Amino acid sequence: xxxENLQRKLGxxxxxxxxIANMIGAGxxxxxxxxxxGLNDPLLMLALWAAGGIIALCGALSYGELGAAMPGAGGExxxxxxxxxxxxxxLSGWVSFIVGFSAPIAASAMGFSEYFIRAxxxxxxxxxxxxxxxxxxxxxxxxxxxxxxARIQNALTVLKVLLIGVLIFAxxxxxxxxxxxxxRQNISxxxxxxxxxxxxxxxxxxxxxxxxxxxxxxxxxxxxxLKTLPRSLIYGTGIxxxxxxxxxxxxxxxxxxxxxxxxxxxxxxxxxxxxxxSAEVLFSLLISFALFSSLSAFIILGPRVYYSxxxxxxxxxxxxxxxxxxxxxxxxILLQALIAIILVLxxxxxxxxxxxxxALGIFPILTVIGVWKLRKDNPGALRIKGFPVTQIIYVxxxxxxxxxxxxxxxxxxxxxxxxxxxGIPAYLIFRNISKN
Numbered sequence: 152x153x154x155e156n157l158q159r160k161l162g163x164x165x166x167x168x169x170x171i172a173n174m175i176g177a178g179x180x181x182x183x184x185x186x187x188x189g190l191n192d193p194l195l196m197l198a199l200w201a202a203g204g205i206i207a208l209c210g211a212l213s214y215g216e217l218g219a220a221m222p223g224a225g226g227e228x229x230x231x232x233x234x235x236x237x238x239x240x241x242l243s244g245w246v247s248f249i250v251g252f253s254a255p256i257a258a259s260a261m262g263f264s265e266y267f268i269r270a271x272x273x274x275x276x277x278x279x280x281x282x283x284x285x286x287x288x289x290x291x292x293x294x295x296x297x298x299x300x301a302r303i304q305n306a307l308t309v310l311k312v313l314l315i316g317v318l319i320f321a322x323x324x325x326x327x328x329x330x331x332x333x334x335r336q337n338i339s340x341x342x343x344x345x346x347x348x349x350x351x352x353x354x355x356x357x358x359x360x361x362x363x364x365x366x367x368x369x370x371x372x373x374x375x376x377l378k379t380l381p382r383s384l385i386y387g388t389g390i391x392x393x394x395x396x397x398x399x400x401x402x403x404x405x406x407x408x409x410x411x412x413x414x415x416x417x418x419x420x421x422x423x424x425x426x427x428x429s430a431e432v433l434f435s436l437l438i439s440f441a442l443f444s445s446l447s448a449f450i451i452l453g454p455r456v457y458y459s460x461x462x463x464x465x466x467x468x469x470x471x472x473x474x475x476x477x478x479x480x481x482x483x484i485l486l487q488a489l490i491a492i493i494l495v496l497x498x499x500x501x502x503x504x505x506x507x508x509x510a511l512g513i514f515p516i517l518t519v520i521g522v523w524k525l526r527k528d529n530p531g532a533l534r535i536k537g538f539p540v541t542q543i544i545y546v547x548x549x550x551x552x553x554x555x556x557x558x559x560x561x562x563x564x565x566x567x568x569x570x571x572x573x574g575i576p577a578y579l580i581f582r583n584i585s586k587n
Contacts, residue, residue, distance in 0.1 A: 161373045163382055165301045166366040168308040169448050170387025175311060176255065176445030177262035178359025179395055180438055182504070183402050184414035186355060189348045192336040193403040199349065200399050202548075203356035204392035207363040209545040211388040212535050213519040215381030218367040220525055220532040222376030225459030226368040226452075227518045234521040234528075237465065238578055243514035244460045245574035250510040250567070252453030253487055255361070257494035258507075259446035260285045262415075266439035269416050270432045282495045285446065290488040293450050296477040304451065307444035312394070314437050318422065319397045325425045328404035335408050350555020354508040357552065359395070361511055362445075363388040368452040377533060454483035464585030465578065505560045509553065510567035516549040 161169075183196065190196050214226075223229045225244070232240025260282035267281065268274050274281075292303055322328070366373065366383040373379050398418075402411065405421035414420050418438045423431025458480035461471035474481035519542050525532060557564040 159372055159374050159376075161301060161369060161379075163379045163386075165305055166369065166373050166379055166383035167387045167390075168305050169301075169369065169451065170362060170365045170383055171312065171391055172304060172308040172444040172448035173362030173365035173452065174360060174387065174391045174445075175315070175394065175441075176359075176362070176449075177258040177442060178355070178361070179398055180266070180418050180442065181262055181415045182355050182359055183399055184411050184417045185504075186352050187408055188412040190352055191408070193333050193408050194336070195349075196352075197396065197399055197403070199352055199356055200395055201392075203353060203360050204388075204395060206353075206357065206545055206548045207360040208385070208388050208392065209537075209541040209548075210515055210519060211363045211384040212381075212537050212541045213522050213545060214364045214367050215384045216522055216533055216535045216538075217518065217525060218370050218380040218384070219377045220529055222370040222373065222380060223459065225456050226364055226370075227514050228456050228459055229370070230367075230518050230521055231514065232463070234524050235517070237463070237582075238575070239514075239517060241460065241465050241578040241581075242571055242574045243518070244456050244466070245577060246510050246514060246571060247453065247456045248460075248466075248487075249490070249570055250507050252449050252456070253490035254494055254507050256286060256446055256449045256453075256487070256491040257282070258504075259442050259449065260491070260495060263439045263442040263446070266416050266419060266435045266442070269419050270436040270439065279495055283492050285443070286450075286488055286491050286495070289443070289447050289450050290484060293447070294474075294477065294479065294481055294484050296479055301451075304444070304447050307447055311441040311444045312390075314441050315394055315398065318418070318434060318437075319394075319401050322401045322405055322421060322425050327425045329407070330404070332403050332407055347555050347559040350552050351505070351559040353548075353552045354512060354556040355504060357512060358504065358508040360388075360391070362448070363391075364515065365448065365452055368455045372455075381533070381535060450484065450487065453487045454480045457483040457486065465581045505556070505563040506567050509556055509560075509564045510570055512549055512553050512556075513567075513571065516546050516553075519545045519549075 186196050186199070187193070190199070217230050221229055221233055228240045228244040228247070230240070231243050261278065263285055264278040264281040268278060363384065365387070366380055370376055370380060402417050402421050405425045406417065411417060411420070416435060419431050419435035422434040457466055457470045460466035461468060461483070470480065470483045470486060472480065472482045522538065522542050526534075526538070
């Protein structure tokens with residue numbers, strides 16, 4: 152693998168913040184209404200959010216072990232390239248390039264504009280233009296360096312967690328919700344059709360949890376990675392599980408399940424029901440700004456993957472350029488912004504959710520399988536408790552979710568698989584170019 156030129160400046164607090172910020176994004180603020188449309192059962196929805204958290208934590212424990220043994224930039228790209236073959240690493244980076252970071256950046260920006268314009272219905276700027284503007288602002292911030300970017304990221308994440316805490320506490324203490332909402336259910340599909348719906352729902356939930364592996368992408372910039380990196384993954388994921396469960400309890404408490412179905416901005420609706428229209432406006436505005444944090448985290452992480460690929464001759468050479476003044480992969484940051492803007496202009500969150508979820512679910516499974524190979528090849532590496540149970544849970548759950556989701560949504564899933572397959576000739580082309 153390429154020699155790293157990035158500097159180790161990040162401690163446990165910013166590394167954990169990046170995990171939290173990367174996880175808490177558009178997914179938790181937008182998918183619960185979509186989930187209720189298919190599940191028709193609040194308690195089942197809550198159970199699936201808990202199950203998704205357990206799966207994510209199993210993944211975080213596995214990646215903590217891998218990240219401590221291979222503390223470089225690039226996350227799955229680095230792990231798969233070293234453990235199996237550069238082709239697998241390239242394909243994971245290829246998926247990250249097209250889907251893994253640019254699409255969630257676009258989704259977070261679009262989620263921001265959705266909540267912002269819910270708060271100000273007469274705002275004269277169109278949704279898409281507002282989304283593009285936000286992407287450009289944060290691209291400029293992180294272009295200026297990791298240290299400055301990390302400070303802003305820390306502040307955004309702390310503010311976002313405080314906001315969510317206030318939202319949960321105030322909502323649950325209001326006394327204006329309805330406990331009976333938890334027992335209202337309308338089970339419309341059983342048998343295998345029901346299982347397919349559950350599989351698709353879990354895939355959407357896992358998209359909301361995506362980011363539990365975030366700090367592994369910054370392994371080359373983390374101080375004392377043997378200790379810091381695994382802790383950041385475990386602490387960050389654990390905190391987010393609790394936040395997600397509490398938020399969904401709030402949604403159900405504040406919104407009748409029938410009213411929740413299909414609603415994107417569920418947070419604003421819940422606060423409107425509990426405190427009135429003025430609260431809906433206020434919290435819609437606050438949630439829109441909370442999405443800045445996750446968008447910012449994605450903009451930090453993605454370029455480190457493309458940087459590592461380019462350093463190894465498997466991507467455009469110019470993407471490996473480190474800015475002489477700011478010390479960041481500057482061209483990589485700009486390229487990611489361009490793709491995110493194209494996605495904003497060409498689609499919507501709902502259209503790409505299943506595609507993103509399926510594509511992002513493939514390579515973490517193979518990466519977690521790599522823990523067995525790591526332990527065999529490197530017996531002196533850090534050992535995290537739970538092996539092999541945590542790995543079996545993650546791999547088995549991941550495969551079942553992908554199969555059920557494919558059967559439920561074959562078109563979007565097939566496009567995701569096609570995206571991966573197109574990466575094979577791309578790998579061969581880049582490899583041949585690097586040899587010449």
